[in-house]
Amino acid sequence: MPEGETIHIDVVSDVVCPWCYVGERHLAAALGLMEGIEAVIRWRPYQLDASIPPEGRDRQTYLLDKFGDPARIEAMHRRLREMGEAAGITFNFEAIKVSPNTLDAHRLIRWAASAGPGIQARLVRRLFQLYFEEGADIGRGEVLLDAARAAGMDAALAETLLPTGADRAEVEAEIATAHRMGITGVPCFLLEGRYALMGAQPPEALAEAIGKVAAAKAAGALDDETQE
Template sequence: MSETSDIAVDVVSDVVCPWCYVGQRNLQSALDRLKGFGVAVRWRPYQLDPTIPPEGRGRQEYLITKFGDPARIEAMHDRLREIGAAAGIAFDFEAIKVSPNTLDAHRLIRWAATAGEDVQNGLVRRLFQLYFEEGANIGDHAVLLDAAREAGMDAPLVETLLPTPADRTEVEAEIATASRMGVTGVPCFLLEGRYALMGAQPPETLADAIGKVAEAKARGELDEAPE
């Protein structure tokens, strides 16, 4: 493949979505397979449940209210443990005590983008790990501040901004935009703003799709106005 400019991959996700964590790992595996062009990854916000209060809800109570049957919940967890293990994820659902509201986490992810793609990717990966493998409450500002510091962000600035309403409106607007675009579930991978892949696609599927878009871009086909 000839050299071409970066391919933009926007990932619409929520950091309390286990399938999004699988999608993040699969995307990284896909990128490791791709050569000859760059891929610019940007993480976009989505909230599976924006009605959760800022202090969060008890995890078990929340799951029972949402899914009802404890046996169904355990079956879901068993399936995710198996799929997660294949992606290198050690899901520890029993460690999760709080179902958080993720608006502040998404604000933090938005700020991380200004520090660079690697910083944002590192932060997103760490937030998934904190929640799903360590049971941390990622709605807690102290947890978010530690994650920001680990990712290489300006921790004093983050500490100043988190208690304020900074960028809440902007994040909510992005979530609304995703809904208007037809995003009804996550993860959703948007390639060059034109092509969408829904769900935690396997690495080979993601790599193939990104590669085909890169080839089309190199041929100038993406410069044509969409029909």
């Protein structure tokens, strides 16, 4: 394992994606398995369904429209509960009443990236917790502001910016870029901007991939690829 190497990881995700929540926990566990590598993590936006109106949709109606068969929905939830339990997540799907539009949540996550060390990661985890474990409507401004405060952000600044169009176009442009890159499902972990791992990979698989990229970077192999 290369010592003292810094690896940049961009995580493309949506905060209403249960697999992304599992992926967030798996990434944290993977980094805990590694020594001597510093990970710089940036959370990037993606919307599973940008057509949801700003006020959201009734959750049960939305799921039935999307998946059709209640048995299929229950099977999916059962599998996620099992995976969540292993990752330390208590999925509470019954508590979720609204399927929100997540554009404002992604704007908040974008601002958190420049709010101080660790704040973006704390905000992302809090949003996942609010939605999947507490059933909160993370499309609502007051819920987002509570999450911002919990993460250590300047909630007054967020309260000023959220009602405006600030960074809406920038977030939408990032989502469009993800689609152009061929990202059609999340989570997607981009290592050093060039190696992609799709899905909620097990911690061991993430750690192995991060270690290989770190070793290649330490050996200058990534620089060699850039020069080709």
